[in-house]
Amino acid sequence: MKLQEINFNFTDAINKGALLSVLDKDGRKNTMTVSWGQAGILWNKEICTVYVRPERHTFSLCENAEVFSLSFFGEDKKDALSFCGTKTGRDVDKFEACSLSHTLQNGAVVFDDAHTTLILRVLYKSDIQPEKFLSDTPLSFYKSNGFHRAYTCEITNVLQK
Numbered sequence: 001m002k003l004q005e006i007n008f009n010f011t012d013a014i015n016k017g018a019l020l021s022v023l024d025k026d027g028r029k030n031t032m033t034v035s036w037g038q039a040g041i042l043w044n045k046e047i048c049t050v051y052v053r054p055e056r057h058t059f060s061l062c063e064n065a066e067v068f069s070l071s072f073f074g075e076d077k078k079d080a081l082s083f084c085g086t087k088t089g090r091d092v093d094k095f096e097a098c099s100l101s102h103t104l105q106n107g108a109v110v111f112d113d114a115h116t117t118l119i120l121r122v123l124y125k126s127d128i129q130p131e132k133f134l135s136d137t138p139l140s141f142y143k144s145n146g147f148h149r150a151y152t153c154e155i156t157n158v159l160q161k
Contacts, residue, residue, distance in 0.1 A: 033085030
């Protein structure tokens with residue numbers, strides 16, 4: 001299924017939070033809540049760009065993975081999204097702690113309770129560079145943390161219930 005074929009407002013959905021999940025080449029997996037991202041067309045492909053700070057546990061896994069999933073849930077998983085956005089996978093198994101049942105499909109984590117999942121294949125990654133900002137506004141998001149790495153990914157599949 002293609003992104004434009006479904007009834008789905010990406011901007012609203014990502015703003016509410018989604019789980020970015022990764023299974024790296026060494027078999028390590030983690031999930032984290034993200035609320036920044038874009039979806040559209042680039043290089044004649046449907047793409048999604050997600051952002052991860054280098055101090056996050058998920059970052060090292062993302063650096064060692066070719067495929068991610070981005071999963072969207074209903075209000076019933078609001079607590080799980082909050083938990084996965086505030087706890088680190090270094091200290092806790094978020095899948096177990098939040099009772100997030102899932103399967104692996106072609107190297108991607110697919111949650112049973114997600115209403116929509118984007119399967120993403122990494123095409124390009126780039127660090128946000130503060131010297132490239134044309135205004136001071138974005139700098140207010142980086143008071144004490146590292147600058148995000150942007151992962152631009154091809155949307156290879158859209159799963160929707």
